[in-house]
Each structure stands twice: as structure tokens, then as C-alpha cells.
Amino acid sequence: MPELPEVETMARLIRPRIEGRTLGKSRVQWLRTLGGVSRARFERCVNGTQVARVWRRAKWIVIDLERSGVSAGHLFVHLRMTGRLLVTPRDADPEPFERVSIELVDNAERFVFTDVRKFGRFLFAPELESTLSGLGPEPLGDEFSEAWFVDALRARKRILKSLLLDQNFLAGLGNIYVDEALHRAHLHPTTSADRVSKQKATRLHAAIRQVLQRAIEVEGSSFDTFYRTPEGNPGAYQDQFLVYGRDGSPCRSCGTTIRKLVVGQRGTHVCPRCQPKPRASRRRSGLPTAG
DNA sequence: CTATGGCCCTGGTTGC
């Protein structure tokens, strides 16, 4: 469930189920999920707290905890590849691939984190800083302005797709939505960031926002049973994919066959006609480089 | 700085 729209959807689904609730005993079945915190410390820090607020930053779901109305730290959930959150009756059979769960004491429910591949994280920390520092701007926030983006791209000599996937540059995009946004902006993934024209950068900025916004509206993408939320609807954005997973199929705008390549070790989908490969930079181009 | 490859893990799909 891993990119911004799916994480946002998960946060929205879980919010009304846990906000205001009091947390009780926890059960940790895969220690690494806690990211270095011991079971004992986790239990001590969480048991007896109340969930004040559920929100999202980048691909993190943040759960603010309080004791008697005073901040008591935060839970940070990262779904990585296969994480899911759900609330189940406490006496229900354990969920398959359950890694961490916490009793909700006000009624007979349990807040559960499941994760097939065990890459996900369910952390406790007293402050926000340690987990959230260093992240780039939220793509749907005010900080992610056109002007900032144009300048930020110009300042980086990196493969465009890799830069967009870097959470410290821009926080929330993943493999699907990067491919989708690049296609909509008619940019090839291997273009060097500093060679993206102002016009193309502006177009990419708009594409990123549009793709994420529209995906959130339809509750993200779920093309695999894996990624369906056990509660709530599966997302529907996969129906609007223009390139992701469409290699071998015709481009919806020009009919050219979509190709799959590898960029930065990630499967990458492009329309060779809509997104022509950048011309190799020539050493001897007599042009003064910008800057 | 930037790029690359290994690693963390399991399960579904593909291809012989």
C-alpha cells in the first residue's frame, strides 16, 4: 500500500476507528518491526495512552498519544511494501501476518499491523523529530511550489526519476506515481534533473499534484489482492494508469507500445514516443551551461 | 555530491 495516496487512504480509514480510544496491552510478534525499541519499552510507553490524532507525513502514518491530555509521544507506522492497519474484534482469530497489535480498551477491539514481507515499521518515539526530520516537502502542500521545484531540479545533477523517488527531496512519491507523472509531463525518466526546462518542470509539478490528488479521490491503487484494505473499498486508481504495468500495451494517447526498462534498479514504464529519450549530453557543446 | 549493489523478507508468477 505504499505511496502517498494509499497511505493517506489508510490514515483516513483508521482515524475514526482509533481516535479518542485508549490503548492497552500490546503484542509484538516480529521484533524488528519496532525498529530497535524493545518490547518492554514499547509496552511501557504505549499502554494507557489515548490516541489524540491520526495524521500523515510523507509515507508515515503518525499517531499522537496523550496521557491526561498531555503529549505522551507518537506511534509512526510505515507500510513499506506490504503493511496494513486494521481494527478487529479482540476475540477474532489472529490476522495472518500479524506483527504488532494493541488492545483498544474502551471496547473489545484490537488495533493490528500486518505485514507479509516484514519491511514495515511500527515505531514509538517521544518526539516527531527523530523520525520525520530530513523529509522533503509534501507534494500537495504549499511548500511544494512551482518556483521551488524549478529551482530545485536545476540544482541537482541526478537522474530525474531517482531524484523524485528520493524522500529527502520530495516526500511521498513512489514507483507508480513517479512513472505516471513523468508520462503526463512527457519527460523521460533518465533525463538529468538539471536539464529539465522550466516549462517541463512546471508541467511535471502540475502532473505530480494532479496524479496524487486524483488517486486520493479514488482511495489509491489496488491491482493486487494484497493491497486491498480489509476494511473499506479497494482503490480504483489502477484503472487510470497510463504507463505503470502497461508494458506491451498501446499508449492511451498515441498508440505506441509502452516499454519497460530499469532505472535505478526500479522497473520503469515509458511511452517511447510521448517520452523521448534525452539526447546524450555532449562534452563539446559550446553552450555555456546554466550557472 | 551521485550512483550502485547488497540487504531486509515473503509469496505470487513465469518459464523451463
Added chain:
DNA sequence: TGCAACCAGGGCCATA
């Protein structure tokens, strides 16, 4: 059918 190889929506770390 059986089985090995390959692939996956993420990200950290060491190395060059």
C-alpha cells in the same frame, strides 16, 4: 506437475 528464477507499490547502508 515440479521447481527454480524472477519479480514486487520501500528504504537503509556500505562502497566507489
